[in-house]
Amino acid sequence: MTNVMTRCRQPFAMKALGLVSAARACGIFIGVGLMTVTEIGAAERLVVYSGRGERFTRPIIEAFEASTGIETLSLVGQSGQLLTRIEEEGERTEADVFLTNYAGHLEQARLRGLLLPYRSQHASQIADIYRGPADAWSGASVRARTIIYNKNLADPAQLQSMMDLADPQWADRLGITVSSNASFIGGLAAMIQQRGFETTRAFLRGIKRNAGDRIYPKHTPLVSAVARGEVAVGLINQYYYYRAVAGNPDLPIGIIYPDQSTHGAPVTIAGLAILRHAKNPAAARKFLDFVLSIQGQKLFAEINYEFPVRRDVPAHPLLPMAGSIRLSPVSQTLQVETIDQAIELIRDVGLQ
Numbered sequence: 001m002t003n004v005m006t007r008c009r010q011p012f013a014m015k016a017l018g019l020v021s022a023a024r025a026c027g028i029f030i031g032v033g034l035m036t037v038t039e040i041g042a043a044e045r046l047v048v049y050s051g052r053g054e055r056f057t058r059p060i061i062e063a064f065e066a067s068t069g070i071e072t073l074s075l076v077g078q079s080g081q082l083l084t085r086i087e088e089e090g091e092r093t094e095a096d097v098f099l100t101n102y103a104g105h106l107e108q109a110r111l112r113g114l115l116l117p118y119r120s121q122h123a124s125q126i127a128d129i130y131r132g133p134a135d136a137w138s139g140a141s142v143r144a145r146t147i148i149y150n151k152n153l154a155d156p157a158q159l160q161s162m163m164d165l166a167d168p169q170w171a172d173r174l175g176i177t178v179s180s181n182a183s184f185i186g187g188l189a190a191m192i193q194q195r196g197f198e199t200t201r202a203f204l205r206g207i208k209r210n211a212g213d214r215i216y217p218k219h220t221p222l223v224s225a226v227a228r229g230e231v232a233v234g235l236i237n238q239y240y241y242y243r244a245v246a247g248n249p250d251l252p253i254g255i256i257y258p259d260q261s262t263h264g265a266p267v268t269i270a271g272l273a274i275l276r277h278a279k280n281p282a283a284a285r286k287f288l289d290f291v292l293s294i295q296g297q298k299l300f301a302e303i304n305y306e307f308p309v310r311r312d313v314p315a316h317p318l319l320p321m322a323g324s325i326r327l328s329p330v331s332q333t334l335q336v337e338t339i340d341q342a343i344e345l346i347r348d349v350g351l352q
């Protein structure tokens, strides 16, 4: 079994292969895995379908294995594709747990009847706004939409609200990611909840005009563009800023959590759920408990400079202390309901 695991893991780590070929490369797991387990009457084994990158899931899985002795396999891919796959596999799926960087995918899974609700012993430590309806899924970390600026090119006093990014003074000086980015869409959905459709439309029009063609494929190149002064300001998830300054504290960049006296910074969450057709629901429950435990939360959040969902676990020391910043109080379930409106707005405004 250990050999199977080891041979299987390597291809999964090779994200470059893409989901389909990674799965094929790991025929042992996908094709023969079940037989192997049945044949040897294996001890508990867990399979996690993860929309979160290998470098972020691996340490969690290793700590879980060390703490429980449950062998754990992960299949890493794009969350949307994994969701489709879970649905197509139906009862045959080997997936016990679905892990994703965006609550929208968890809520979609719930609405399609793919989840097995579970109330973790740790649920009471986690605010309701970060948990799915009827314990269908749970947030694991919180990600804030923030403003990054170049200290030589922008005055933070002029950037206190998300709406400031739409101000004409930032024309040709703003950078954004492509609008298909799940956090971009989630942030807009939050803004619709916070401020309504029309204000969010005005925001989107403004940032489209200000960004022009300064639209970056991902957050990391956007942060680099701000750092080297190609753009003065950018709209990012907070952890990209901390990753950058952890690597090079001398970068001339700063971060602003917007709307601190009003709506709070929009947030999205990474989270997880147990699947209805899980072959090992008991192991899946242990995994969820582990991720939401104090140890798991520290690991899950710190690894990528995210905020823990647990109130009693401090964030990485580089991040502001809990309570010192205001994050949006809108429930993730409610926020997900405005995703379609956010996508409609993006289309309407004609953003790339």
Ligand SMILES: [Fe+2]
Pocket: 219, 237
């Ligand atoms: Fe990200």
